Amino acid sequence: MTSRHNLRDIFPPTGSTLSARNWQSEAALRMLMNNLHPDVAENPHELVVYGGIGRAARSWEDFDRIVAALRALEADETLLVQSGRPVGVFRTHEDAPRVLIANSNLVPHWATWEHFHELDRKGLMMYGQMTAGSWIYIGTQGIVQGTYETFAEVGRQRYGGDLTGRWVLTAGLGGMGGAQPLAAVMAGASCLAVECDESRIDARLRTRYLDEKAQTLDEALALIARWTAAGEARSVGLLGNAAEIVPEILARMRAGGPRPDIVTDQTSAHDPLNGYLPAGWSLGDWRARTESDPAAVMKAARAAMRAHVEAMVGFHDAGVPTLDYGNNIRQMALEEGFGRAFAFPGFVPACIRPLFCRGIGPFRWVALSGDPEDIRKTDAKMKELFPDNAHLHRWLDMAAERIAFQGLPARICWIGLGERHLAGLAFNEMVRRGELAAPVVIGRDHLDSGSVASPNRETEAMKDGSDAVSDWPLLNALLNTASGATWVSLHHGGGVGMGFSQHAGMVICCDGSAAADRRLARVLWNDPATGVMRHADAGYEEALACARTHALTLPAIPAP
Amino acid sequence: MTSRHNLRDIFPPTGSTLSARNWQSEAALRMLMNNLHPDVAENPHELVVYGGIGRAARSWEDFDRIVAALRALEADETLLVQSGRPVGVFRTHEDAPRVLIANSNLVPHWATWEHFHELDRKGLMMYGQMTAGSWIYIGTQGIVQGTYETFAEVGRQRYGGDLTGRWVLTAGLGGMGGAQPLAAVMAGASCLAVECDESRIDARLRTRYLDEKAQTLDEALALIARWTAAGEARSVGLLGNAAEIVPEILARMRAGGPRPDIVTDQTSAHDPLNGYLPAGWSLGDWRARTESDPAAVMKAARAAMRAHVEAMVGFHDAGVPTLDYGNNIRQMALEEGFGRAFAFPGFVPACIRPLFCRGIGPFRWVALSGDPEDIRKTDAKMKELFPDNAHLHRWLDMAAERIAFQGLPARICWIGLGERHLAGLAFNEMVRRGELAAPVVIGRDHLDSGSVASPNRETEAMKDGSDAVSDWPLLNALLNTASGATWVSLHHGGGVGMGFSQHAGMVICCDGSAAADRRLARVLWNDPATGVMRHADAGYEEALACARTHALTLPAIPAP
Ligand SMILES: NC(=O)c1ccc[n+]([C@@H]2O[C@H](COP(=O)([O-])OP(=O)(O)OC[C@H]3O[C@@H](n4cnc5c(N)ncnc54)[C@H](O)[C@@H]3O)[C@@H](O)[C@H]2O)c1
Numbered sequence A, B: 001m002t003s004r005h006n007l008r009d010i011f012p013p014t015g016s017t018l019s020a021r022n023w024q025s026e027a028a029l030r031m032l033m034n035n036l037h038p039d040v041a042e043n044p045h046e047l048v049v050y051g052g053i054g055r056a057a058r059s060w061e062d063f064d065r066i067v068a069a070l071r072a073l074e075a076d077e078t079l080l081v082q083s084g085r086p087v088g089v090f091r092t093h094e095d096a097p098r099v100l101i102a103n104s105n106l107v108p109h110w111a112t113w114e115h116f117h118e119l120d121r122k123g124l125m126m127y128g129q130m131t132a133g134s135w136i137y138i139g140t141q142g143i144v145q146g147t148y149e150t151f152a153e154v155g156r157q158r159y160g161g162d163l164t165g166r167w168v169l170t171a172g173l174g175g176m177g178g179a180q181p182l183a184a185v186m187a188g189a190s191c192l193a194v195e196c197d198e199s200r201i202d203a204r205l206r207t208r209y210l211d212e213k214a215q216t217l218d219e220a221l222a223l224i225a226r227w228t229a230a231g232e233a234r235s236v237g238l239l240g241n242a243a244e245i246v247p248e249i250l251a252r253m254r255a256g257g258p259r260p261d262i263v264t265d266q267t268s269a270h271d272p273l274n275g276y277l278p279a280g281w282s283l284g285d286w287r288a289r290t291e292s293d294p295a296a297v298m299k300a301a302r303a304a305m306r307a308h309v310e311a312m313v314g315f316h317d318a319g320v321p322t323l324d325y326g327n328n329i330r331q332m333a334l335e336e337g338f339g340r341a342f343a344f345p346g347f348v349p350a351c352i353r354p355l356f357c358r359g360i361g362p363f364r365w366v367a368l369s370g371d372p373e374d375i376r377k378t379d380a381k382m383k384e385l386f387p388d389n390a391h392l393h394r395w396l397d398m399a400a401e402r403i404a405f406q407g408l409p410a411r412i413c414w415i416g417l418g419e420r421h422l423a424g425l426a427f428n429e430m431v432r433r434g435e436l437a438a439p440v441v442i443g444r445d446h447l448d449s450g451s452v453a454s455p456n457r458e459t460e461a462m463k464d465g466s467d468a469v470s471d472w473p474l475l476n477a478l479l480n481t482a483s484g485a486t487w488v489s490l491h492h493g494g495g496v497g498m499g500f501s502q503h504a505g506m507v508i509c510c511d512g513s514a515a516a517d518r519r520l521a522r523v524l525w526n527d528p529a530t531g532v533m534r535h536a537d538a539g540y541e542e543a544l545a546c547a548r549t550h551a552l553t554l555p556a557i558p559a560p
């Protein structure tokens, strides 16, 4: 058997010297390694990047083989990666991707955690999550802006655009969930986040995503009371189990205690084996029994999730804006027999879809140089490119001030069709002119406008009922491949777990060349355009308008 | 609502004059139209090509839009087709595919016939089968050789390589199943095929795939008795319901009556609504009630399939070689509560996998000229290219003699890695030199070595247990896109129905250009190589040896 445990620490090469044969394969190499950087990955020694067991490679042997293959890869070759294992190198051409990735895909009838775990145990599979197995995870920053946009949107919808003196109740301070306290604070609210693993709380304190730690509920609520009274936006991580504490807060609220202003959750509920601590269990017990008695763990975790969701529905019933934040916890509770699990909405239809209609989503870039100065310069370039976008300027200022880089310096920034390719071409120009210390890569989350089918999350409640149609992400991956992205990925089960999603990723390298200009112009236009196309096809007015503005050719949509 | 009924007859353009801007989009256009040619499609007025409701376009409006989009498509543009509807045209480059297709894909948890039908009724989906929605169906010939190879292999395994005086019992004379009598006869056996729709029997008589028609079982068995006694290989189509007749033949055999030598089936059991006539129902009833009472149809069809499979297991128990021929009928019987449904094997593990290990599968080409002479010349070229392959020569001779062309003249011919690209380059050379009247396209079935995950069929009983891993077909589609195939498709549910398969297609045009040479060399090498890779990864010795012979770079496979 191949191994998943190793004490090596992985750091990507930095600077402007190649360790592979060209910048395209060097980019893939550095981004794979960056995903496993000790400051980036949640559990790098087991190859886990984030999101439960989202891995960057299937085993350490496979990691080494991928690295060796990337170092040897020619400019007209393509490496195939199958669930974290490098399975073939083929002759293609210079405008083709250097790496093509398929992770965790299962024929639907067998697309369950049970079958996945069986294959995983045999060494035949790996869970790729979204950006873990596709090498474009950038640490917790990757989700900060999305979470910030979501909280801010709830503020607009429900609190007149002002979250001062208000607080968010949530749980989970993992790789993604750890963004919640910072995002809340950026949006102007305080935050109480329940987390059962103290080391996760400490990690968020260290990176300044979180302000305080509490050991008891009373302590945490006292802090919240103080901050909200003072109109300060600050955050506290409470050590405990959400399945116990969230119902307790509901009970106190019903008895006249403090009332949260927004309720959500970001435990790894999508993964009932590895992602959610059962009520009443210790962490040690949990870890031990995931190996020795997985069935018992899943049973207990699902029961605890039901209690958690029941409490969330309690808040919803009491009029507190309550959102599923994309971890599929409602589905788990539904399967546990709680018929009202879907009483509260997911965050995409509630807050994000209007952005998707314009191809706006979690665009991001990474300085392969390792030099934070490169991000400072690209931040400035973005402001220069989009002088009138006040929202973007505000975000970039907050991010520069509050966000600690993890691993290779990176920036996230939600922009859409008509903007992304301008950023890409401008960055490539900066590389060409030597203004940046080395090339940059541009990518995005799989959670994006045109790249995902996930009926409990990104495609929940589509206007035409096409939530489960996954032709769209497949076309997105094929088109990005045809357009010349540097690597392209197709995954199953990200975010919401096995059976519940299919999604695609893409990353493209700005190496400063004229060929890269042509590829960037195509890829960074076509990729968000598929999102506009998908939403226009579903009948969204914003998307139809956006398609007209940008003169997209959509043959099945009649001219207005 | 868009329309699915139309009395237009579609004929592809023929000859050497373009109706689109270049031969790549012309090829897609002619092949789409050829799929709906009255001699090719099973029910062209409803856009149905074959295999239950496998369609070429979602509606007639979509057909017209695809044609218009293909006519307008530039040499550096790519058309996206989503479940039979043209949804976008994007700028790519000349080495990229001209069309990218995703048909019938559903997020696994929703990947059922019930959900599909709901979407289909709303006009949001289309069933693409394998080569219907991907425009490379070539009529019944497309399956003749595969069926022939299968019967011949059973002959080798069980009857010392000689099927003289033996007979095959089967059912279904549809688009694919209609190949069975001819394939049996070519392999040296007689054949009794039960078919409930007389027009299908008549169609097979007309094209000489079938020799005789019988109205009663006695009549049919008398013919079989006469032929087998005389050592003649001939075929009879018996009008009737397999769910009634197959059990009846079993009962007679048990009572000392005639014993078939091979039993199989090719009704469209994968589609319980449209594909299998319930026992005791008339055809008219059936067609009417699929619209008015689909639930009742499916219930009755599933019950009938169970009876049919019980009889097949009866033959298997009696020592008669019995095969599932890829229509998922065992799964249906299993779901109906028949625990022994999988007692007999599928045809792939039983007969075809050793071929897949060498990248051998249903390679095919089509003369876009419409001129049968072009196929005669390419047949001769194949013999010239592979002078020592006696099996291939024998096949080509039989095919030339026995197979009536349907629509554009075409040839199927099972060849593998190391052979396919030679054929492609040779044909392209013939086009360049003007030896052929117009370009040809080369493609294959989705049922091929590296392009499908289908645990009840192509990937049944894989050596390493990876039957349900669908990373492989996704990588195949991405790699064919990166290599420059002319069109690439990703489908779900072909052959075995919703939930049970994922698979990829590719077609490439030999337009005689030097650029096509480069693309052909890449695509027709890489495509079968992914099949060798997939089987080598699963541990098959034949595949490992083939990978070594052809010096494939498979990073995770240790040198021997
Ligand atoms: N909405 C989005 O944009 C988005 C994006 C990415 C991920 N997600 C989803 O959010 C979830 C979290 O992702 P992540 O990367 O942070 O995962 P993670 O596994 O890194 O973190 C989950 C955290 O939850 C904690 N936890 C588990 N059970 C708990 C319990 N009962 N009480 C309190 N804490 C508990 C764990 O200790 C861990 O720190 C996943 O389901 C993921 O799929 C959503």
Ligand SMILES: NC(=O)c1ccc[n+]([C@@H]2O[C@H](COP(=O)([O-])OP(=O)(O)OC[C@H]3O[C@@H](n4cnc5c(N)ncnc54)[C@H](O)[C@@H]3O)[C@@H](O)[C@H]2O)c1
Binding pocket: B042, B050, B051, B052, B053, B143, B146, B171, B172, B173, B174, B175, B176, B177, B178, B194, B195, B196, B197, B200, B240, B241, B242, B243, B266, B267, B268, B269, B270, B271, B275, B276, B277, B278, B325, B326, B327, B328, B447, B494, B495, B496
């Ligand atoms: N093994 C392979 O290589 C392969 C390839 C393609 C298709 N298939 C599968 O084979 C099946 C048939 O494909 P097709 O294209 O011929 O489909 P089709 O729908 O064109 O033909 C099916 C035929 O079965 C007949 N039929 C239905 N119920 C019957 C009954 N109870 N008794 C007798 N006849 C009955 C129908 O009248 C029809 O003629 C499908 O399930 C398909 O997926 C297998």
